[in-house]
Amino acid sequence: MSHTVHRTDVVIVGAGPVGLFAVFECGMLKMRCHVVDALDMVGGQCTALYPEKPIYDIPAHPAIEAADLIDRLAEQAAPFNPTYHLGQQVEKLTRTDEGRWLVETSIGTRIDTQAVIIAAGCGAFGPNRPPLDGLEQYEGTSVFYMVRRKQDFAGKRVVIAGGGDSAVDWTLSLADVAEKVYVVHRRPKFRAAPESVARMDVLVREGKVEMVVPYQLSGLVGENGQLSAVRVATLDGEEKDLPADALLAFFGLSMNLGPIAEWGLNLERSHIGVSLPGCATSAPGVYAIGDIATYPGKLKLILCGFSEAAQAAHAIHPLVHPGEALHFEYSTSKGVPGAE
Incomplete structure (x- = not known):
């Protein structure tokens, strides 16, 4: 096991479309992200299961192939320089004496973080x-x-x-x-x-x-x-x-939460119950978005996961930047790093 401990603002568990967009939303609020995924590539099911399958309910795209959507989301996240830890599964989530979280993976990667966003879809999946x-x-x-x-x-x-x-x-x-x-x-x-x-x-x-x-x-x-x-x-x-x-x-696929089920979160039928706004779980500093999150009126749509990513990022901001006022601005006003 490596003795190196990475330190960051936010760890995102899951590199699917919602996890990738969470990188962008956190980046826009000046929060650094590390992303962990069990697959050896970003994209989640979109990349692993149906990269050439068209998706029809992404705003402004009458149809877009799943792999192309992932490419666009990765490109959108790139200006914020996320660190990806692929081909490894988050196994332990431990509260530190500083009130932060220590994330430990299946290959020994350790990340000290202020907040965790779980965007793990339906958890680990495999074919029947x-x-x-x-x-x-x-x-x-x-x-x-x-x-x-x-x-x-x-x-x-x-x-x-x-x-x-x-x-x-x-x-x-x-x-x-x-x-x-x-x-x-x-x-x-x-x-x-x-x-x-x-x-x-x-x-x-x-x-x-x-x-x-x-x-x-x-x-x-x-x-x-x-x-x-x-x-x-x-x-x-x-x-x-x-x-x-x-x-x-x-x-079909067999789904299971894997180690997530052992993290002491509020589970509801293999999903994580969250409160709105913000998508906070029962553990302070831990949030869940996308298909794995549930709340009254939840719709399992990628576009809803995008909205949840924005909510979680705004909820996390005061944890990472305590005492700093967050004045809401549209991206058209504040721009994106590196964009002209």
Whole structure:
């Protein structure tokens, strides 16, 4: 473990879109930030799970791909020189004798801070894996739980398993580039947006997509990590093989708060209860914003998380700059460091 202790004004737990915008809001109030995230890149789920998926409810962007949104947010935060600690998880949060907080991570990083903003989405997340023999040898080479670049599947025979929005959305997206797309689901009804299901039905009628219903995954056929077929079965046990180069399994994510659950905060059904305004938790100097925070009337929207980031930053300002009056100013009046 390193003996070095970093010292900063604010530690932000989570480098997703809301965490990145919190860097900007804190920076505008002259507060320095360190950001910790378990992933080895910024962006959270936007980067890890659906970088090429369009988002439609970001103001001034009728549509923006998730990865592009993260790029813009990182660029917006850059003038404030945040320090990123990626590929590590915050494990301990301890109150110091000075009334500050000591943040300790899974690889021994220690950060002394005045305040903590938890922007960890739904906590640690991972895919729900299908119970198939030998699955591990194919993961990352021909079995995937997310799509980072749809061109990776160009000209390939792709089996998509699942009945939710992710399965349907990627069916629509990959039908244009893949040689063949099979959709495996155990019943004809899909739990996805009706308009998307209707578009998928059109692709089925045009022969661009083949529905494999009612079937479920039964086994994998291949060698050296490369699939040659995906075995499916009816509920009665009737099996058949689908020639395939890749399997995309979309059975949702398993979420858990991880160490956050041990920090003595006010938890409500795996979320952190906060008070408004300011998004303060039950621990002094600790705030929660974004999907992990809950309060009456909460909406789980990125744009609401942006507002919560601004509220938390303003609530923290008197802790970092005690006795200093905060005169509210619009960014158009005060500008941004480095901007002309």
